[in-house]
Amino acid sequence: MSTRWYPLYQRGNPQLRVFLPNFWMKLVRSSVNQLPNVVQFHCSMEMTKHDIKNYLEKIYNIPVVEVKTRIAMGKFRKDVGKGYIVKDDDIKFAYVTLPKTMKFEFPNIFEKKKGDTEDDMKSLDEAKKSFKGFIQRNKDRSDVPSWFTI
């Protein structure tokens, strides 16, 4: 369950005694409407369905019913400036089905909080006030550039 090569057989029979998987997975928002118990991931290209199941169950303690995977080829596109052809990386998608009782809704991370606009206004006011102070301090020497003064 990792991308490393297993040690070759030699004298002393070296083995991986400490298991350090180096696979990565990232949870992404579903591109299409899915059942509430289906979660979409991007994962390492080397991961198999069994790997994904074990990864989630053992490391994240998430019960998994079924895993489906597919590999989406990266798009070929022309570079905007130079016009040469660029290929985006291929992505391995994993669709993980949780038990029926579980639901997962992708959280809205960039939700505006209630106090946000107030905070913005407050910082704007502060900036205005400090600018007024700056003008006040330097009113006698209007020809001196701002970077010269304190």
Added chain:
Amino acid sequence: MNFLFNNILRNAAVISYRSHNSLKLYITAIQNITYIHTTSKHNNLMDFFDNKKNWNETNIRVGRAWRLDELRIKSNTDLHKLWYVLLKERNMLFTMEHECNRKVRLFPNPERIDKVEESMNNIETVVRERNTAYYTLETGETGERPVEDVVNLFGLPEKYPKNEYIIPKFMNTRWVKSYLEHGYINSLAVKKFYRLYQEKLRSIKRNERNRNFNHVQHLLKRFPDMDLEKLQAEYPEVDLEKAKRTKKARGHFLPKY
């Protein structure tokens, strides 16, 4: 409580402004907490996301990566645990980065990913060190993949990491044929390539020598009172006496040398 637990795990990953026994502290913290920790109803898929208080932040402060010397004094168990902490942290950062890119937002402090990866690399280095030490002690060989010096198809020396063959070398007629019958390494094409390659290397060397000599002459022209010993130390191949006498080294002043 689960939130607190996650918080501790996350902080232990990269935060550095702790003393050397930080991992010990963290382990004891885990032990203390596991007594009161109960499996929460909400699924742990939220481990893929950052703490809720960091969601709208523009600047998330973290410490530095784990250093080799700090990891060398840890036990294997500790390293094993720390690896999983870092692994989860990295997955979390990847998830957040992806979501930020999707929403066309700035991902706060992207260097966190580099720090986690550096820590993971350091852990691997330490584990590898311990493995080699163990196998050298037991068998007199490092348990690493053996590397052989071979001449490759271009006639150049190459380090070839060995791997397991499906059939023995001498039985693999297809592989042997190219070496024995065609004689890749002694073929005319390889010899020609090697000759031209050596010529290229020679010309690179010669150009560098000429460039340095030229540069030294111009330096002598512009700075006639320069410390010659230091100049010689900087360009050991250049013959200073010869450079002083050349036309290029003469400025618009009476020659000193």
